[in-house]
Amino acid sequence: MPIEYDAETALLVVDLQNDFADPKGSLYVRGGEEVVESINAEIALAFEAGAFVAHTQDWHPESTPHFEKDGGIWPVHCVAGTWGAQLHPDLSPAGPAIRKGTGAEDGYSGFSSRDAGTGTASSTGLADLLAEKGIRRVVVAGLALDYCVKATALDARAGGYETTVLLDATRAVDLETGDGERAVGELVAAGVVVASTAAR
Secondary structure, three states, X not given: OOOOOOOOEEEEEEOOEHHXXXXXXXXXXXXXXXXXXXXXXXHHHHHHOOOEEEEEEEOEOOOOOXXXXXXXXXXXXXXXXXXXXXXXXXXXXXXXXXXXXXXXEOOOOOOEEEEXXXXXXXXXXXXXXXXXXXXXXXXXXXXXXXXXXXXXXXXXXXXXOXXXXXXXXXXXXXXXXXXXXXXXXXXXXXXXEEEOHHHO
């Protein structure tokens, strides 16, 4: 299914940051750097068509229950203000930044975060921003498929947006073998369209 951009469509570029997309990053997603070129092409097409473009960033404190050293499952990554938290240097400018995971919350979805201690969910403000722009459709790309891309797309769908994930513009962590494939299954079951930039 071809992806068409217009003024009612938003392209969300998820967490294309050095710690995920650079082989030297502390939580490198294998092949993460390979998606930059295709995402840049999508950004150009989106802007040309008058679509809204934004990106998300993990923006963690030095200590958070999200990190293994503090009781979580992940190595320290994307600490606010560090090289690892910066967007990949080859990524085209992509509009406003939605920073997430800034406190004790997990920071998976671009729309909401969940406090690791209380389980309380809080909004990142992205939904309000999309509402202001009159957005009806959301296209999601970036890192990583089985975590932040999936969570963002599922929240978008639950919020009533027609939602598409560009499968060739993302990569999976695959913490457990097959996590990426299972994520695709979850997305499809929720009504998210899984597409490819090559369909254009």
